Amino acid sequence: MGRYDLALIGFGGVNRALAELISQRGERLADELGFALRVVAITDLRAGSLVDTDGIDLAPLLAAEPGELSFADLPGGSAETRNENVIREVAADIVVEATFTNPGDGEPALSHVRWALEAGKHVCTTNKGPVAVAGRELKELAERHGVSFEFEGSVLSGTPVLRTARRMFGGLEITGVQGIMNGTSNYVLGRLEEGVELPEAIAQAQELGYAEADPTADIEGHDVQLKAVILANEVLGADLRREDVVCEGISQITPRDAQDALGKGLRWKLVGSATRQADGTVTARVAPVALPAHHPLAGISGPGNAVSFHTDLLGTVTVSGPGAGRTETAYALLSDIIAIHQRHHAHDDTTPVRRALKEAPRG
């Protein structure tokens, strides 16, 4: 059986949850997937860096309180983060990038991804920043170095959206995509429908752990804006940047608006969308939309997320599921690792037989 050695960049909730999966069900996963996973390096802004090319023992790290963790006193450990050194030099097969998203320049994640791809390492990330800012460049860089760049978790955590678009719709044309891609704003809109004022609704979202301490990116649509860029570029083949996406959040919607709409059978939703226009160009936007009850996104309640694909042969197909969560997002990374395996190594055991395919003259 084969094995992948991982370097985890960032050891916050998501990569910690991935380490838990590897630690707790690594053998079961290996039996099912046909490969083992081993962590050979971890870096973290607070904890420092830890390298053991024979495989890091994860259990004691996971037993420690996240805030208390320090690599400085461990063998192979350092108080310094040493991201560039670890990413470039440590003999890992896959660099798993899960630091924080800077929506402006995508840094420092963008550099992490570049360093890894330049070093001929596969990369998977849950980070919207590098994908939205430089997705095309990074995919080309990966191609040149014969490795994969995977980022399913950048949209709707582990709910398969980008991979559904890529793998499930061969032979048809996707003409547009629209989604509810932010759980906080969707939860808040639901509370407005119940008559709760915006500040209180936001406070409730924070209490429930949906919203960040600073909810601006959620409420003003900036989080969805990055995801709309990713959908436009990945699903519709566009080359948009964040500033190409007109963005309006939900801060102008009052409980009265929400309740009036509800009375008319409409639900206000914060919708991020990308559409292919008649001239072939792709436009994207983020805006609150009052959706009729039969719309596939109208029934997405609470912190739920969903993305609808509009197609020529199938009409509208919608995938809904979690948009956040530690384990849910860590699963996106696992699904990326499986995709890397399938692309680079898994061919022999999925092919019981090959038969000659007739040669047809190219029409």
Place this chain on the structure above:
Amino acid sequence: MGRYDLALIGFGGVNRALAELISQRGERLADELGFALRVVAITDLRAGSLVDTDGIDLAPLLAAEPGELSFADLPGGSAETRNENVIREVAADIVVEATFTNPGDGEPALSHVRWALEAGKHVCTTNKGPVAVAGRELKELAERHGVSFEFEGSVLSGTPVLRTARRMFGGLEITGVQGIMNGTSNYVLGRLEEGVELPEAIAQAQELGYAEADPTADIEGHDVQLKAVILANEVLGADLRREDVVCEGISQITPRDAQDALGKGLRWKLVGSATRQADGTVTARVAPVALPAHHPLAGISGPGNAVSFHTDLLGTVTVSGPGAGRTETAYALLSDIIAIHQRHHAHDDTTPVRRALKEAPRG
């Protein structure tokens, strides 16, 4: 470029729609998919059979009114259907089975599939019958003959359900599946909510083309019962038969029931489900369920269909989309053909590079 030669068994709405896709966008599909499609045989209960191993010219057949079509006077044509002969003897790569579903014994489709697999031909079908009655046997038969048996269209037409379960959830456990898998009954329930009595609601569904002349299978849940068997067996690895699935339809639900429920924030839905029990066994059932508004299936309106996967790592992920329609169902066949290509022939061009995978001791 390679090519697949197809034998179309049954030339009703679905295979006709597939022939239209091949005729109208064959070149575009070949450019995208890397293989050409050619029809070398068609059989139909009313039209007879038609064989041309140099490729049938589809345009004149598609120009004829469906009811008027007769193969008897065409070169290579016959007034006889000759299914067994065509399936066994004609040099086709893929047999595309789209006759009618007999829920009891799965015939004649079951024999069609068996003959094709025994002859070493790939099979794709949109027909629930053979899959629900003998799915396991047919998959083993395909395996023995080194070919594929694909049937995405047996559940939710071209909406990717079985393939989502198979390809999108590696490394996690699906603990249960539940779905709204019949558009007629879902439309009828919506009308009941508006106060329309059952017979009138059924008549409206028939007018809109959702319901068959005999709506019993839709209303009494028998159609969903077969799909529940398929989900239980394909997604949860069970070995259930139709008679293992307790089945209750919607004929006992009154407009008053539906409206009372709506007043309490509930929506009656006809739900087919399969669940893994604590002891590892799988049970399946079909029954009307009053779902709370936040349930992912509660918002599926009109003739819409949806299937929810309950998982250990991702919670609930739902795919919704069309559950019927000529082109939508023909797309399921195209997606099956793509899957056959990917499994048997497409490896070289998806693999830019292979790197040695380390050998790890098997845990």
